[in-house]
Amino acid sequence: MSHTPTQQPTSPRRMRGRILAAAALTALTGLTLAALPATAATVPAARTADVVQQTLDSLVRDDKFPAALAAVRGRDGRTRDYTAGVADLKTKTKVPVNGQVRIASNTKMFTAVVVLQLVDEGKIALDAPIEKYLPKLVRGNGNDGRKITVRQILQHTSGLADYDVELVGKDYGKVQHTYFEPQQLLDAALSQKALFAPGKGWSYSNANYVLAGLIVQKVTGRPISEEITKRIIDRIGLRDTYWPALGDQSIRKPHPQGYFPAADGSLVDVTMGDPSMSWAAGQLTGTPRDLNRFMTALLDGKLLKPAQLKQMQTTVTADDFDATGGARYGLGLARVKLSCGGYAWTHGGDAPGYVTRNAVTSDGRAATIAVTGPVMTLPIAQHLEAALDTVLCK
Numbered sequence: 001m002s003h004t005p006t007q008q009p010t011s012p013r014r015m016r017g018r019i020l021a022a023a024a025l026t027a028l029t030g031l032t033l034a035a036l037p038a039t040a041a042t043v044p045a046a047r048t049a050d051v052v053q054q055t056l057d058s059l060v061r062d063d064k065f066p067a068a069l070a071a072v073r074g075r076d077g078r079t080r081d082y083t084a085g086v087a088d089l090k091t092k093t094k095v096p097v098n099g100q101v102r103i104a105s106n107t108k109m110f111t112a113v114v115v116l117q118l119v120d121e122g123k124i125a126l127d128a129p130i131e132k133y134l135p136k137l138v139r140g141n142g143n144d145g146r147k148i149t150v151r152q153i154l155q156h157t158s159g160l161a162d163y164d165v166e167l168v169g170k171d172y173g174k175v176q177h178t179y180f181e182p183q184q185l186l187d188a189a190l191s192q193k194a195l196f197a198p199g200k201g202w203s204y205s206n207a208n209y210v211l212a213g214l215i216v217q218k219v220t221g222r223p224i225s226e227e228i229t230k231r232i233i234d235r236i237g238l239r240d241t242y243w244p245a246l247g248d249q250s251i252r253k254p255h256p257q258g259y260f261p262a263a264d265g266s267l268v269d270v271t272m273g274d275p276s277m278s279w280a281a282g283q284l285t286g287t288p289r290d291l292n293r294f295m296t297a298l299l300d301g302k303l304l305k306p307a308q309l310k311q312m313q314t315t316v317t318a319d320d321f322d323a324t325g326g327a328r329y330g331l332g333l334a335r336v337k338l339s340c341g342g343y344a345w346t347h348g349g350d351a352p353g354y355v356t357r358n359a360v361t362s363d364g365r366a367a368t369i370a371v372t373g374p375v376m377t378l379p380i381a382q383h384l385e386a387a388l389d390t391v392l393c394k
Helices: 025-030 051-063 104-120 150-155 164-168 182-190 206-220 224-236 288-299 306-312 378-393
Strands: 067-073 079-085 259-261 267-269 334-337 343-346 349-351 354-361 366-372
Touching (some): 051 366, 051 378, 104 306, 104 354, 150 206, 182 206, 288 366, 354 378
Antiparallel strands (some): 334 343, 343 354, 354 366
């Protein structure tokens, strides 16, 4: 996702792929910030030798992120926390260790897990048309719920367009404090022509996960927020992850401020904002440690039975998912190649003011990096993804 003064900003936006399609990258030419001081790692380490701290420092110094924070879990199971920059550009306060951020499209992993749990319970069939659960809801402009399966919405192969540009336009400030119903999000997506016939392409769309959330609610009779909380957050003890309550625009625990570029290139504090435009595609708030804990538990089989985890990890080509290409996307989970060999499972998320990149490997390594503002250009996105790779391969 890319946020520029002339480009539509989105909360759970296609977390990486749309960076490649950003039409207004040239608007960034006037955006500059003085390099910000970096804080020390929260686990003692020699600064000159600690590649993780150096990596975070470079994100602040070179890419002008006001704040960067990370949690890194090694093969030994020990987690180390790191911070760099400042939490608040006005007060210059330190970045809180393991601070809360809006984790945006990482929410898709949670929603997909709930759907797959319901598949195991016999309440949802992956290859059933969504029409079975949401009769006559998806119609028009080449979109037809009778031809789109549950698997295809989780895999972004449904052909549904995204709703972001239609709903927000070019000025996030106009909707920053607006509450949206899920139906409004879906209506904005369905007002556009289908991108391709179901199963005939791949395109990241938040509308897919709005539909997934609606299906969960239909078959359980309970809110998607409650199902995610009960089935995942409480189950594995994610103490710092939560679904914001209706009307809650704040971030509850210590957190860095989130920033967004204004038309003149200055950074505006957008920490307070209604996350409902994200809903089942990206409404959660969490911390780096909790994201690592969630992804590790997922791969360890603590949330899904082997059959469902295998389905989640069955991937298709999704070259525009990341900034460098080559990613593959499963059911709410992506696979990327590491420079040190092997692969990592990942997702990540972009919200106005906050960006997260996170991944876990088969041998137990896990890392989450979160940064605040400014805008995401393709080179900066590549730097951030390279930083995650460096941290995992250290």
